[in-house]
Amino acid sequence: MSTLPSVRVWESHLYVMRRIWKTDVLLNLLQPVLFILGMGLGVGSLVDRRVESASTLGDVPYLTFLGPGLMATTAMMIGAFEALWPLLGGFKWGGSFEAMAATELTPQQVVRGEVLWWTTRCGISVLGVAVVLLCIPETRSIGIVWAVPVATACGVAFAALTGSWTSTREFDNSFSNISRLVITPLFLFGGAFYPVSSLPDAIEPIAYVTPLWHAVELCRDLSLHRAGWGESLVHVSVLVGFIVVGWIMCQRNFAKRLHR
Amino acid sequence: MIVGENLVKRFGDFEAVRGIDIRIERGESFGFLGPNGAGKSSTMRMIGCVSPVSSGSLRIFGLDPASHGAEIRARIGVVPQLDNLDTELKLIDNLVVYGRYFDIPRKECLRRSEELLDFVQLADRRNDIVETLSGGMKRRLTIARSLINQPELLLLDEPTTGLDPQARHILWDRLYRLKQQGVTLVLTTHYMDEAEQLCDRLVVMDGGRIVAEGAPRQLIVDHSSREVLELRFPAGTNADFESALADIGDRREVLPDRVLIYGHDGDELLRLVHARDLHPESALVRRSTLEDVFLRLTGRSLVE
Ligand SMILES: Nc1ncnc2c1ncn2[C@@H]1O[C@H](COP(=O)(O)OP(=O)(O)OP(=O)(O)O)[C@@H](O)[C@H]1O
Ligand SMILES: [Mg+2]
Numbered sequence: 001m002s003t004l005p006s007v008r009v010w011e012s013h014l015y016v017m018r019r020i021w022k023t024d025v026l027l028n029l030l031q032p033v034l035f036i037l038g039m040g041l042g043v044g045s046l047v048d049r050r051v052e053s054a055s056t057l058g059d060v061p062y063l064t065f066l067g068p069g070l071m072a073t074t075a076m077m078i079g080a081f082e083a084l085w086p087l088l089g090g091f092k093w094g095g096s097f098e099a100m101a102a103t104e105l106t107p108q109q110v111v112r113g114e115v116l117w118w119t120t121r122c123g124i125s126v127l128g129v130a131v132v133l134l135c136i137p138e139t140r141s142i143g144i145v146w147a148v149p150v151a152t153a154c155g156v157a158f159a160a161l162t163g164s165w166t167s168t169r170e171f172d173n174s175f176s177n178i179s180r181l182v183i184t185p186l187f188l189f190g191g192a193f194y195p196v197s198s199l200p201d202a203i204e205p206i207a208y209v210t211p212l213w214h215a216v217e218l219c220r221d222l223s224l225h226r227a228g229w230g231e232s233l234v235h236v237s238v239l240v241g242f243i244v245v246g247w248i249m250c251q252r253n254f255a256k257r258l259h260r
Numbered sequence: 261m262i263v264g265e266n267l268v269k270r271f272g273d274f275e276a277v278r279g280i281d282i283r284i285e286r287g288e289s290f291g292f293l294g295p296n297g298a299g300k301s302s303t304m305r306m307i308g309c310v311s312p313v314s315s316g317s318l319r320i321f322g323l324d325p326a327s328h329g330a331e332i333r334a335r336i337g338v339v340p341q342l343d344n345l346d347t348e349l350k351l352i353d354n355l356v357v358y359g360r361y362f363d364i365p366r367k368e369c370l371r372r373s374e375e376l377l378d379f380v381q382l383a384d385r386r387n388d389i390v391e392t393l394s395g396g397m398k399r400r401l402t403i404a405r406s407l408i409n410q411p412e413l414l415l416l417d418e419p420t421t422g423l424d425p426q427a428r429h430i431l432w433d434r435l436y437r438l439k440q441q442g443v444t445l446v447l448t449t450h451y452m453d454e455a456e457q458l459c460d461r462l463v464v465m466d467g468g469r470i471v472a473e474g475a476p477r478q479l480i481v482d483h484s485s486r487e488v489l490e491l492r493f494p495a496g497t498n499a500d501f502e503s504a505l506a507d508i509g510d511r512r513e514v515l516p517d518r519v520l521i522y523g524h525d526g527d528e529l530l531r532l533v534h535a536r537d538l539h540p541e542s543a544l545v546r547r548s549t550l551e552d553v554f555l556r557l558t559g560r561s562l563v564e
Contacts, residue, residue: 002363012357016348099344101310103361103409104334259310259329260271 005105009113010120012096028078028125032070033132039193040066040138056195060224067139068147068223069192071129072215075122075155076190080183082121083163084175087114091167091257101258110258111250114163115156115243122155123148133223143223150222153239154215160246161211167253191216211242261286261413261444262307266316269302269468276302278468279316286412289435289445291455291462293554298465300448301341304417307446309333320413334362337411341418341448343402347391351382351401354390359408369408376404379434395422403431407438414438416447420454432457452550462550466558476550483556484548485510487526491519491533491540501538508532513555522552 003011017024044062047053057065090097100110126148133139162178169175189199190212196204207213218235221227262284269277277299284290292300305311306318309329318325320332346354352373359369377383380400382393390398399422406414419435420428435458439445449455455462456476464472464479472479489509493501502514509523519540523529526545533540 003360005363008360008363011360012346015353015357016346019348095344096346098340099346099358100361102308102333102338102340103358104330104363105361106330259312 005109006112006116009100009105009110010116012100012113013117013120025124025128028074029128029132031077032074032129035070036063036067036132036136036139043193056198058224058226061138063136063138064224065220066193067133067136068144068219069190069216071126071133071144071147071151072154072212072219073187073190073192074129075126075151075215076158076186076212077183078125079118079122079155079157079159080162080178082118083159083161083166084178085172087163087166088169088172088175097254097258107255107258108251111247111254114250115160115247118156118159118163119152122159123152126151126155139223141223141225143221143225143227146222147219150215150218150236150239153236153243154211157211157239157242157246160243160250162246164246164249164253167250167257186210186212211239214238261288261321262446263319264303264307264316265318267303267306267313267318268315269299269306269311270314276468277306280463280465280468280470282463282470284444284446286444287439287442289439289447289458289460291459292446292448292465293450293452293455293462293550294448294465295558297467299468300465301417302468303465304415304446304448308336308338308415334409335411336413336415337406337409339402339406339414339416339419341421343398345390345398345401345405348389350387350389351377351393352386354401355405355408358405362409364409372408372410373404376407379407380404381430396424396427399423400427400431403434411443413444413446416445418448418450420449420451428454452554455550464554464557471557472553479550479553480548482553484552485522486524486548487522487529488546488548488552489521489523489526489529489533490542490544490546491521492517492542493519493540504536504538505533511556520552520555522548 040063044066047062089095097110101107130144130148133144189196189203189207190210191207196207196213199207214235218227218232221232262282264280264282266279266281267277268275268279280303292303294300302311306313306325307320309320309325309332312326321335323332325332346357349357355373355376356366356369359372360366364372374383377386380403382397382400382404385393385397390401393401399419403419420431423431432454435445445458447458459476461475462479463470472483474482498514498516498519501519502512505512505519505521509521509529511522513520521529530543530545533543
């Protein structure tokens with residue numbers, strides 16, 4: 001019985017995760033839970049008192065509005081970070097990618113295995129957030145379940161895009177700038193905390209070209225049972241598009257890096 | 261088994277390997293010798309199918325690495341110059357994970373891994389994390405790992421660098437056993453004794469080119485004398501004695517730390533030196549080694 005090459009690459013991550021997964025999952029849950037409590041309860045109590053705010057949010061309590069978007073932001077963070085330091089570590093001396101490249105695996109198969117791994121990693125974290133959301137009356141909805149694959153796809157898109165860049169790097173000195181200049185602004189302006197329509201018109205369109213906004217919107221629409229076919233199709237296409245582009249760039253860059 | 265013709269490896273416009281011809285037969289043990297930057301690793305990586313050939317032709321098992329890389333890699337074992345073990349994993353898991361890359365069933369991986377840990381005498385460290393191993397132990401684990409797919413061809417890039425003398429001898433013995441089982445060995449080394457011990461045939465590389473080729477003994481016969489007299493004069497004065505020694509022996513090399521005089525009979529050379537009223541701090545007569553061949557061919561000593 002032979003195993004798909006990409007699955008064999010994926011397995012190697014499991015060996016590492018096996019030792020640290022419990023603390024890892026818990027730590028990854030911490031951030032979304034803090035935001036649910038801090039923003040959802042704190043900001044929520046202010047927002048929900050104003051009648052105009054409720055209509056901007058789609059006539060739902062702030063916590064209900066906020067919850068589903070946090071699935072997507074969590075996936076984005078996990079995906080992007082997984083494709084920064086851990087990925088570079090695979091290329092640098094002592095790196096596992098170099099070891100893989102010497103075996104019968106091809107760079108393409110290594111990338112496929114990484115995509116599979118990112119899916120797993122983001123999926124687990126998103127599931128964790130989903131479980132929390134299902135426990136809270138304001139956010140409990142069957143739509144949260146449908147939002148799990150959407151948020152996961154968002155994480156994979158960020159991992160693939162980030163990974164394609166990381167695989168061309170020799171050093172990690174610009175990595176913290178990625179988090180400061182890209183991830184954090186997206187987190188704040190990607191539509192998770194308020195509708196992007198409340199932003200100045202000049203900034204608003206930026207949100208539309210990021211995978212995050214599409215994922216946030218779709219997750220929210222699904223959990224509020226207001227997802228239309230047309231819009232959903234657009235959101236899904238954008239997410240898939242980003243994954244495909246990132247994936248192809250990863251394949252090219254991994255091949256260049258591993259076989260030079 | 262390996263045939264390379266006019267092999268060239270370029271990085272940008274720098275030529276690391278400048279047109280070498282190699283021919284390695286099945287069951288042979290073949291060495292690459294040369295100073296830092298000679299192009300040994302670059303050549304090894306081309307043979308290992310992880311570095312595309314810039315020009316020239318290369319066939320391994322009769323296959324072209326450009327089109328059959330994965331197929332070739334499935335049949336070879338690689339010990340890279342720098343260990344790339346998964347330092348967060350246990351020794352045993354390192355071997356199993358690597359074996360899985362070759363699609364060896366997990367049970368079989370485990371069986372082979374136990375055997376290989378035994379082979380490199382690390383069985384008692386089976387459940388330790390790799391990070392906690394000494395440098396030499398990591399090296400041995402890398403060697404064990406390279407054997408997990410029962411390769412027909414083993415590529416070893418400086419396999420014994422960092423090993424203590426005892427571990428080196430054990431490794432030589434292990435490699436010798438593999439050779440007896442029919443495994444083809446290709447290795448690079450800076451150690452002359454290693455090359456003499458292990459290699460049926462070797463090439464000396466310098467600046468990306470092959471400067472000599474042959475069996476170790478034959479190279480010594482061809483490029484050196486039978487014996488060597490090593491003299492040490494007080495520090496910094498070696499050069500002053502150059503002219504005084506000028507007509508003794510077949511050939512002389514003045515190195516920063518010693519003067520080498522080549523000839524058929526070392527004791528006779530020493531008598532001549534003493535007859536000139538020269539009194540080195542120490543004098544040693546020894547047989548010629550590959551080190552001397554290397555010095556002769558490149559004008560530089562091998563281990564800086
Ligand atoms: N990836 C690379 N990019 C650019 N130059 C490289 C690369 N790899 C090797 N080189 C250059 O090619 C030359 C040969 O290097 P190589 O590693 O093959 O030498 P070597 O004989 O193995 O030396 P050593 O004994 O130090 O291991 C060196 O000048 C090195 O700087
Ligand atoms: Mg080298």
